[in-house]
Amino acid sequence: MPLQNSTESIFSQLEALGHKKIVFCSDPDTGLRAIIAIHDTTLGPALGGTRMWAYKSEAEALSDVLRLSKAMTYKASINGLNLGGGKAIIIGDSHRDKNEALLRKFGRFIKNQNGEFITAEDVGTNPRDMEYIRMETQYVTGMPESIGGSGDPAPVAALGVFMGMKAAVKELYGNDSLAGKTVIVQGIGHVGENLVKILRDEKAKVYISDINEDLLRQVAKKYGAEAIAHNNIFDIDADIYSPCAMGATVNTQTINKLNCAIIAGSANNQLEDEQVHGQMLREKGILFAPDYVINAGGLINCYSELMGFTKKRTMQLTENIYEATRNVLKLSKAENISSIEAANKIAEKRIADIKKVKSSY
Template sequence: MSQSSLHVTEEPAAESIFGRSDGPTGSYERVIHAHDRASGLKAIVAIHSTLLGPALGGTRFYPYANEAAALADVLRLSRGMTFKAAAAGLEVGGGKAVILGDPDAIKTPKLLEAYGRLVESLGGMFITGGDVGTTSEDVDVIGRTTHHVLTRTRGSGGSGDSGPLTALGVFHAMRAAALHAWGEPTLAGRRVGVEGLGKVGYHLASRLLADGAEVLASDISDKARERVRTTLPDVTIVERVLDADVEVYAPCALGGTISTSSAATIRARVVCGAANNQLATPDVGDVLAAQGITWIPDYVASGGGLIQGVVEREGGAADEAGRRVENIFETAGTILGLASQDGITPGSAAYNLVSARLRAAAATSCSRDGR
């Protein structure tokens, strides 16, 4: 990425654009906009917090309607990564990146290498991996020009696609919700609706079938639906699952599907999935609770991929990553227990736990710096 073709600017007021300072984390630490004319790269990197360690988060490649939509998404996602790391007890911070454009149309090795150089220029403050629109093979290419990547392919020395372990974490969070709702930590005999059959939803559907659940699923992609029909024929493909006659609704596509209006149509008793930022607004958690619906906060349920990345960074083996992801069952159970004990929503209970950890980290940092 030559200096002549790269144009980089930093967002001067990310806090005011997003409309909140997120309590103990303060405002966003850095928000970088980059455009490389030579490769066509347009990207935004948002570093929400490094209180717990370097910011870690995937790179989403998506055809946003405009740059404002991309900025709003990357800010929400990076904040979610901070919360995800804190909820899982990890020593990393929260960040995220988005590349603007249709990956099927504009993704090239040249563009990914240019993006890698952008990541490298941040000096390790941000470490990235795959996400929607990017694969482990793409991370291999990005890794040609930066050391700060995780979840490369196994052949390149990485831990591979994060989808399976993210799905494992969601499955164990769902088991905790089942224990809370029905008294047994299993989905056997339950009717589960999986929304989105991509790199996480597909593996979640497979695990649910193995546990004895009846699985309904939807996806806007013909290719994704056909893959499931071919390899998971026991899954019933439907048009919608959000308001279907299911006991568990698992949002695993893009976020924001649960609003005050759509929440009123949910027939499930449990909501637990991998999609980030599932609630359109925070008050939707109160709406779900008022309807007797148990919601596992997305940043708790979907922490498996982040845990995988941290274990890879620490040099741990795949089986260690799996064991640590299984601990999401205990984390989700603790949050549900605190919610019941204190008479609050699971979202509030999770936020309280995360905030306490971030406040402690901030206090330690101030003490260390002599402030």
């Protein structure tokens, strides 16, 4: 199955997004089909999770890994981490196709990058999978605490999103309390559920939605949230819409339906088109807390593991997402540009500044 109509179109995608390297990984014996995308290593080695997903096509898989890896570069930059951006995807059903042999073979491909790419868990992978990869390479993080790793990143990721929410609420309402605010959390996986807990502890009213109806009922009962059908989320008036599942849920169709003041969630690449939909949100008066700014808690958790930081230091770095978000929203307002443009501007400036420093060595 061809990735695109021609190899030229693959290279044009890499050039357009500024990628340094793409590695295609194939192993007939294990059934492994994977792609490692290294976007930029100016600030440090490229770190990004490995996502396992049953993509409809190889072209869709390539497009996803390119967008996700670029976002990781910007995520690390804007949050002051000395990391580059990368991402990996394994094409397949994580419930059916994943096994030790496949993961260990994938680990060999990571090892061959000689430290230029470091991976961690993502959608469709977990800490146990990282243990298998670790059997073949040292370039993996997000290991279980029982073997000296940083453990589950979900609580840290949720805290980061919460800090970003508070910054957006501060910008819009003058104080950052979420007590009494109404939040729709779409997607209640590991990060989403942790976010629901934090929001309920803060006395926010929380609506939750998920395609897994059994999980939806359980989480609603556990935290006193209100479950709503997946296709009804845009019919509810809320202060905050928090997408915490897959990307591109903020698009022309949904923006026209949205009845909220703020968008702040953990999902990657929430805007289907950064330029078009960033501007649409601005024109509609909806404040967007850029996803790669506020969902950096998981990356910070992995970075802390690599650097040997304490839990306390990890929490401090995650709480800094509040100021990072405030800076983005201030620049957006000052320069009359969308918040995603403002975030990109800040991230790109740090990378450009460090490139100048390195060129003088």
